[in-house]
Every structure is written in C-alpha cells, then in structure tokens.
Amino acid sequence: MPQPFELPQFYVPYPARLNPHLEGAREHSKAWARRMRMIEGSNIWDEHDFDSHDYALLCAYTHPDCTGPQLDLVTDWYVWVFFFDDHFLDIFKRTHDMAGAKAYLERLRAFMPVDSTAAIPAPTNQVEEGLADLWARTVPSMSRDWRERFAESTQALLEESMWELANINEGRIANPVEYIEMRRKVGGAPWSANLVEYAANAEVPAVIAASRPLRVLKDTFADGVHLRNDLFSYQREVENEGENANAILVFEKFLGCTTQEAAEAVNELLTSRLHQFEHTTFTELPPLFLEHGLDPQSCMDVMAYVKGLQDWQSGGHEWHMRSSRYMNGAGAGAGSADGPAVPTVTGVLAGPQGMGTSAARILPGLVAGLHNGLRAFTHVPFQPVEPYDIPDFYLPFAPRLNRHLDTSRENLVEWAARMGITREGIWDERALRAFDLPLCAAGIAPDATLDQLDVASGWLAWGTYGDDYYPIVFGRSLDQAGAKVYTERLKTLMPIDGEPTPVPTDAIERSLVDLWTRTAGPMPPASRRRFRRTIEDMMDSWLWELANMALNRIPDPVDYIEMRRRTFGSDLTKSLSRLSHGEVVPDEAYRSRAVQAMENSAADFGWMINDVFSYRKEIEVEGELHNLLLVVQNFFGCDFAQSLAIVNDLMTSRMREFERVVAVELPAMYDDLALDAAARAALDGYATALGDWNAAILKWHQDCLRYADPKPLVPFPWQPAGDRLAHVPAARGGPAGGSAARAGAEPPTVPRVGYGPRGLGTSAARSAGVRAGVPGR
16 A cells, blocks of 8 residues: 655654563563463454564563563553554444443443552453553552552543544544644553653652643653654554544644645654753753752652653654554565665665664754754744734634623722832833723623622733733843742742731732732632642743743743643633532543533633734734744744634634534533533533633733734833833733633624724724624724
C-alpha cells in the first residue's frame, strides 16, 4: 500500500540506548503473554504478531538502565496495555458497543486497589487477568502516593477510550485543543511516566508532584510521545482501522491542508513540545527545588526521572522506526530481514542506519529542530500593527445586563478610591470609568443582587489591576525575584482557618483582603481552600508571563493555551460560579470529562476574544509576547491575517464543542453518575452561566474604552505625565468572576467592528450593524 506522506525530519536530541537485558525480556514477555492467554486463542494476536511488534525492544530502548527483573515487569505492562488497545478495538470500537464498553471499563477499577491488602474479583478475560498480575507485582515496592497517581493515570487511560469510541460512532473529528487534552489520557503517556519512576528507582517527591514544572514535564513528555506515535501510526489507524483520533487527521480537517502539510505541522508541534520540556527542566526546576527546600537525594530523584523521560522519548522514536506495527519506511523502500527501512536522509548530514547507530543520527534532528527552537526568542517588540476588523465571531448567546449596573459603576469608583487603586499612578478615576468593569460583571451576573454585583466588579477590578501592575512594577526592571516575594506575601492575605495575616500596605493588598473577607468568609474551609487555589494560580501565571518577557520568549502554543486560562482569570470565574451550587454537585461530576470540556471550551473562547481585541495595543504599544495571534504567527510562520483567520476558526470550533458537550455529553454524564434533580439543575445552570459569561465578555470588549484605540489613556512610568489621559494599557488578564444562569438564545448577529470612535454620542460614526442583536444600546 502506498504511504500517505513522507515522514518529516524529527528532532531527537538524545541518542537512544539499548538495555543489555533485551533478550531476557523478550523470552520472559512471550512466556507471560502466553500464560495470560494473549497469544494463542485470543483472536487478537498470534505469535507472529507478538514477535513483530517486539514490545521488549520498545522497553529496552525506553528504559536502557533498569535491571533485568525491572525490564521484565515493565515489558509485561506494555504487552498488557497494547493488548488492551487491540482488544478494546476488536470488541467495542468495531462494533460501536458503548454500553458493553462502559461496563468492561468500570470493572477494571477493582483490579487496581491502592490498599495492597484489598481483595479483587476473579478475572474473566485476558485484560483483567493481566492487570491483576501486574498490579500485585508492582505496587509493593512503591509508595502510596505513587500508587494513587498510577491508578488514576491507568484508569484515565482505560476510561477515555470511551471518548474515542463516541467520536467514531458520531464520525466526529476533534478540534486541535480538545485533541491534545484528550490524547494525553487516551494515549497513556502519563501512565508511562509513572512507570519511568519505577524503572528509574526515583519517585517524584509528593510535595512537588502536582506543581506546574512537574505537570508541564509530564504533559510535554506525553504530547511528544503521542504526536510522534500519530505520525508513525496514521496509515494503520486512519486508513486501515477507521480511527479518527490522530493529530494528522485533526490538522488536515482544521487547517484544510494536505496530509503531508498536516504531518509537517504535527512534527513542528512535536518539536515545540520537546523544546518546552527542555525549557522547563533548565529554568523552572532549580527554583522549585529551592522553594520547597528539597534535600540532595530528592533533587537527584527528580533529575533521574527527567533523564528517564528523555530516554523514553529517544527510545520510543527508535522503536517506532523499527516496529512492523507502524509506517516507518517513508517511501524509501522495503525493509530488510533485520527490520523495516528507516527514512532516507540525504546530503552531508546523512549518517549510518541500523541497530546501535542512533547517536550518529542526532545531527540531522538537531538541525531540523534548530529553527523551531530559536525563532521563539527572535521577536522584535513594539512592531507597528495596522488597524484591523474584528471577525464575526460565532457566539450563540446574547448579552443580558443586571439592573443594578449604573449603581454598581459608582460603587466601584468609590471602592477603588478607598482601596487606593486610583491613587498609585497605574490607574486614575477616568481610566477606571473607561474600563467599565461593572459592565462586564453585569453581563456575567445579570440576576445578581447589588451586593453580589459589587463583589463581582471588585474581583474584575482587582484581577485586571494586578495584571497591569506586574508588568509595570516588575516587568520593566526584570525583577522576577521581587515579583515572587510579593506574590508569596499576597497569598498570606487569604487565610483559610483564621490564621493571622500581615497588615496590607498597598492597593492590591488592601483590595484583596477586602474581597477575600467578603467572598470567602461565609464559605466552609474546604471551599475556601479551593477558592484560594484559583487565585494563587492566577498570581503564579503572572510570574510565568514575567519569566517569558525576561527571555523575550514567545510561548509554546500548548503551554500558552493552558496558562492563558489562568492569566485571564477563567479558573477564578469557574470557582465563583460553583459557589452557587452549594454541596449538591458531587466532586466526581466536576471531574468528569463532560464538565471539564465544557469549562475549558468556554474559557478558551473568552480569552481568545480578549487576544483578538487587544492585539494591536499589546504588540505595538506594550511590546507584549502573550497573545494567541502572535503565538500562531510564530508557530506557523504566517502573517497577521492568516493568524486571525486561524484563531477565529479555533474559536468557532471551541464554541461548537461547548454546544455539543452541553447538548450530548452532560445529559449522558448525568445518567452515568445517576445525579439527582438538584445536581442536574445546578449543572444546567452552570452551563447557562458560562454562555452568559462569553456574551458578557464580547459585549464588554465591544463597548468599553480599554481596547478602542492603541493610543495611551494612562501612562506607563517611562511615558510623559502629559499623556496621562491618552493611554489605557491593554491587559491580558481581562475579566474574571461572577456567575448566573440564563436560558439559551438564538445566535445574535455579531458585527464586524473596526477601531473607530467609541462612547456616548458616537454611534452614528460607526456601522449601523454594530447595534444589531445587542440589547440596551
């Protein structure tokens, strides 16, 4: 069969090494697979299939330094997980048996007890029998923390196969953001990362296991493994098996490009994720070690884990180049008796091919990844940006405003003056009124009381002011240490159980204390702790932005999207919305794929609105790097118009995903978890509130003066004082907070709005279409 595309030149910066216990693992794994009935009699594999896949070779490459017994056990785990994948395909994906698949997966939970003394049921098939055997052999040597992490990632790997099955049944191809998020769970690389801890004899200390650097390392590792696998497995999965969970297919559909172009784009993203892995290792781990006071052995364990992840990337690539399971000839001809052919590299960079020669092929991969890695640091700030029209966003929700809006506007001005926000030289009263943050709060919470609306407006003002404050006070001086100290002090102003706090000394501290007391005071401690975490995450995201600015580094696309939800305050919005649910919604519903997909797709649409409206101010006036249009231009090497079209398409796909989740996945989740009427009503209201939130975000951007024109309304410290009323600095933070429920509406006509006069008495100067479908103008 002809190959659908030529494999790209991969960035593989580390040589693959081979474990000396390979042959022993081959013999052991075949004997184990036979004992588990995975070869003869399974109707899934025969001996030829098993030998040609050569999972022992995969594990010998990905774990080159572990002992023979460890390699045997790790290889058995991979035999099991690949058998599960093929078994699930044969029994459920081909037959589209959703009910049977759900029951099959739910039963597997019982075979992974965190308590090693717990009883398990009798296995009824090869997957259950293999899991029971492997779990019993693995967990005695690992801590309870590791067991919990490994059980969670194994369960996610198994359960998210339902997402793939649902998409196959619907003939649906995911959008790129959804695909990356879900592929981590379906593809199992987080599960592989847990096994790296076992094989490297290096558990990640529990105190940092959930930190951003360790999360990013695991996520970038997972994305690298999965994107590479998608490139090699496209022909088998898409052309032979009818799969639609493949990154190349996702890019083909989203970009409307050829298979070859999509493959090149996927490889670019793979390279970017590997660079993010390296960047996190060298710039974020050392400060993390110091922050938590890790002892030398713990630091060495983390670095051994990092090395293990690197070994896995290189070894996994080498195995893909050799396994008959995948397309790896790249049109270069048939393989020899020793294995399939590897891609042909021509010219002076060509090196030896064959077993044990991977180190000699590093140079081509380094050259291939060089441009991708360097271009993120070469942006010239303060580039002029021509005026542009705002696209006609697809948004099937119309804004609705709170009746207390006018009163809340005046209350916010008085509160901000009392807190000192308009007296520190960052904002003044005129700028605060021009930003009109209560307008956004009034749309987010159209049915709130005046007190509730004032609190929501206060949180918007605090978050937006903080997002302006950090780059002005700490960004221009590159004072990252000062920003870190200041941020840690802010966190102490949000007590959980009445512990003493410092006396606030400036506007951000005073306003935070005031808002925390009014909002978190009535909460039970557990809710207060969760709420505090969302605010801390937003503060930490401001530090992440400062670090990129100090390096003049445009973020990796995936890292940017995931961090942008925090810098925009989306998590704070989510937390405030959930406050109205009380205790009626169980945690397992919040953790479900349906709710998480609903939240993330709505959040992404909101912050993308902000990036589109604020692009000219951020790029031309502020020299910003954190804007999706710039990230897209850097990644694809395209111009502004193309990046705007790509972002608008992504916004549309995220909003349509939101609609689909609310219409299809939420009701299915209600039934799966047997939620009562109160929980269903609360989550239905939450979905409506997220629609209100996006409608409010758009209306606020259209009507406030913060993004109307890139000429200054409030000076930065380096600007003449005479410009005070001529400049409003754009904030990526944007609004965050509020909640309300409203029934859905027909999609309004969202006009194409250019930069023109804004404010009272200027409507005649704008297109008549601006007012279409926007109540209250």
